[in-house]
Amino acid sequence: MKDLLTRALDAHGGLSRWREIEAFQLKVSIGGGLWRLKGLPDGLRDVTLRIQAHRPRVTITPFGGAARTGHFTPDRVWVEEANGGVVEERATPRASFAGHVLTTPWDKLQELSFVSYALWNYLATPFVCTEPGFETRESGPHEENGETWHRVRWHRHSDPPPGGQPHAEGGSVLGSDGRIVTNE
Numbered sequence: 001m002k003d004l005l006t007r008a009l010d011a012h013g014g015l016s017r018w019r020e021i022e023a024f025q026l027k028v029s030i031g032g033g034l035w036r037l038k039g040l041p042d043g044l045r046d047v048t049l050r051i052q053a054h055r056p057r058v059t060i061t062p063f064g065g066a067a068r069t070g071h072f073t074p075d076r077v078w079v080e081e082a083n084g085g086v087v088e089e090r091a092t093p094r095a096s097f098a099g100h101v102l103t104t105p106w107d108k109l110q111e112l113s114f115v116s117y118a119l120w121n122y123l124a125t126p127f128v129c130t131e132p133g134f135e136t137r138e139s140g141p142h143e144e145n146g147e148t149w150h151r152v153r154w155h156r157h158s159d160p161p162p163g164g165q166p167h168a169e170g171g172s173v174l175g176s177d178g179r180i181v182t183n184e
Helices: 002-011 015-020 033-037 093-097 108-124
Strands: 023-030 044-052 058-061 068-073 076-081 086-091 134-144 147-156 169-174 180-183
Touching (some): 002 134, 002 169, 086 093, 093 108
Antiparallel strands (some): 023 044, 044 058, 147 169, 169 180
8 A cells, every 4th residue: 555655655756755745725715516516606716825835724815705705724714904904704714514415505714714625635735644643545446437446445543633634534545657537
């Protein structure tokens, strides 16, 4: 299994390179059917995400207005004005999704939490699997469009370090080149 994880790490730039970076920045537009279903049909257009590489901290600019920035940590989400004043905030954002079904609408803080949490996880995998407390295992190869893909399951068997990746388990599908095709 270590060989498969090492292959995935190498295909995504290598662990030593990952350890050199503090953060990265993306300019994106995010929207579509899920956003319409959640009552936010405009999605996020032409926003900049600044994502901390080694801990789940994300800022989205602009968010909720031209001069506002959204901030995410696993324990808190908040929106600030350009002068630093907090417009709205929520502690323990993950708890706000309790009882939700697919069609339950989101408020803007839930949108901020979902986008930040999801993108941090998508972009930090497979590197977070090298943190203390993680175990990985292959759950079997399969053929997809004439290519052999590999499923990797990961599980944190201990509490995350302060500010660390809070998700306890998940998985990724790796293409034949070792790059992640999708996260599960």
